[in-house]
Amino acid sequence: xxxxxxxxxxxxxxxxxxxGLDIDIPxxxxxxxxxxxxxxxxxxxxxSQIKLKFSEGRFYNNLDVxxxxxxxxxxxxxxxxxITLLSQAHYEYIKYQQ
Numbered sequence: 001x002x003x004x005x006x007x008x009x010x011x012x013x014x015x016x017x018x019x020g021l022d023i024d025i026p027x028x029x030x031x032x033x034x035x036x037x038x039x040x041x042x043x044x045x046x047x048s049q050i051k052l053k054f055s056e057g058r059f060y061n062n063l064d065v066x067x068x069x070x071x072x073x074x075x076x077x078x079x080x081x082x083i084t085l086l087s088q089a090h091y092e093y094i095k096y097q098q
Contacts, residue, residue: 001029001030002029003022003024007021009033013039013047015062018048018060021050021051022049022050022051022052023051023083027086028083028090031082032050035079042067043066045066046062047060047062050083052083052087055088056084057080057081057083057087059079059080
């Protein structure tokens, strides 16, 4: 699955006017697909952007409204750390292959 397919699969949860997932690294898309199986069970969950910003993962969503700041920050931090780690591994692998 690529980012377009991911956004199509989770279009019901994508906030209107936003582009959603903007990372086409297979390991990240697969990880997020797994995580979204759980997140989409949270009533009212929506996401707007998932991207790399200055080489770090960013996950923008409305969990703070649903779960409160502390819990949403804990969840977002873990997801963003994993996105960052997977992207770094991906780019190191590419660099190694050259």
